[in-house]
Amino acid sequence: NPRTLRSVQFAVSMTSPSHGPLTSRSLAAWVKVILPEYMRAYESGRVCAMTIELSRGTAVTAHAPAAIFDLWSSPQTWATWDPEVRSAQLDGDIEVGARGRLKPRSGPAATFTIVELIEGEALVDASALPGARLVFDHRVTAAPLIEAGSGSSLTYLVTVVITVEGPMSPLFGRLLRRSFEGAAQSGIDGLLAHLDADHAPQPSAESPSR
Numbered sequence: 001n002p003r004t005l006r007s008v009q010f011a012v013s014m015t016s017p018s019h020g021p022l023t024s025r026s027l028a029a030w031v032k033v034i035l036p037e038y039m040r041a042y043e044s045g046r047v048c049a050m051t052i053e054l055s056r057g058t059a060v061t062a063h064a065p066a067a068i069f070d071l072w073s074s075p076q077t078w079a080t081w082d083p084e085v086r087s088a089q090l091d092g093d094i095e096v097g098a099r100g101r102l103k104p105r106s107g108p109a110a111t112f113t114i115v116e117l118i119e120g121e122a123l124v125d126a127s128a129l130p131g132a133r134l135v136f137d138h139r140v141t142a143a144p145l146i147e148a149g150s151g152s153s154l155t156y157l158v159t160v161v162i163t164v165e166g167p168m169s170p171l172f173g174r175l176l177r178r179s180f181e182g183a184a185q186s187g188i189d190g191l192l193a194h195l196d197a198d199h200a201p202q203p204s205a206e207s208p209s210r
Contacts, residue, residue: 051165052173057185059158063195065120065140068158071191072123072138075100081194082187100125107179112136131168134176137161158192160184 061068071077075088083105090100096117103109115135116124122139143157162184164172 050167050169050173051163052169052177053161053163054173054177054180055160055162055182055184057160057183057188059188059192060143060155061158061192061195062153062155063192063199065156067195068140068156068191069120069123071194073117075102078102081190083190084183084186102127110134129164129166129168129172132164132166132172134172135163135165137163158188160188 071081073094075090078085078088086103086105088100088102090098092098094114094117096114098114099111100114101109101111110127112125112127114123115126116122116137121141122137124135124137126136127134137160139159141157141159143155162180164176
């Protein structure tokens with residue numbers, strides 16, 4: 001179907017940096033002309049919903065996965081180590097389906113839902129958008145051993161990926177990409193710095209010698 005092909009081609013072009021800034025004309029074309037056909041194609045199964053990556057961060061650490069997961073699964077701590085978060089709270093216990101509310105450093109507050117939870121390994125939460133959802137995927141896995149002198153130490157790979165998925169993801173990808181640039185990495189860096197500070201040697205309580 002030429003109209004379906006046109007809608008898919010336009011959706012893909014919206015995710016490309018070469019497309020340039022969104023203009024009122026291109027946005028109007030998307031909403032009034034292309035989106036209805038794209039939605040019909042999506043609902044009929046002729047095209048699949050897109051997933052667009054907004055930000056990705058990785059780090060290798062010696063901190064135990066349990067310590068990392070403990071911070072991820074405690075939203076009330078997020079503002080203490082994630083520079084992108086002003087406040088966060090969860091309604092009830094941490095479990096799949098639990099809902100919470102987050103206020104970022106910039107932008108409006110949003111509700112989020114825990115959509116995947118693997119103890120000590122992964123936490124995925126998502127916020128609903130019109131025709132899409134914003135997904136924050138946090139995972140920690142064993143990394144290859146790193147030689148340290150005569151021995152070796154077990155390290156872990158920490159990964160955070162922020163994506164937008166759903167039939168409206170091409171539009172939100174264009175609108176949100178810049179504001180989320182670097183967000184995943186800054187969250188990881190803040191978390192590991194927080195753990196480093198917690199495990200730093202404490203000053204001796206003994207009186208100084210004279």
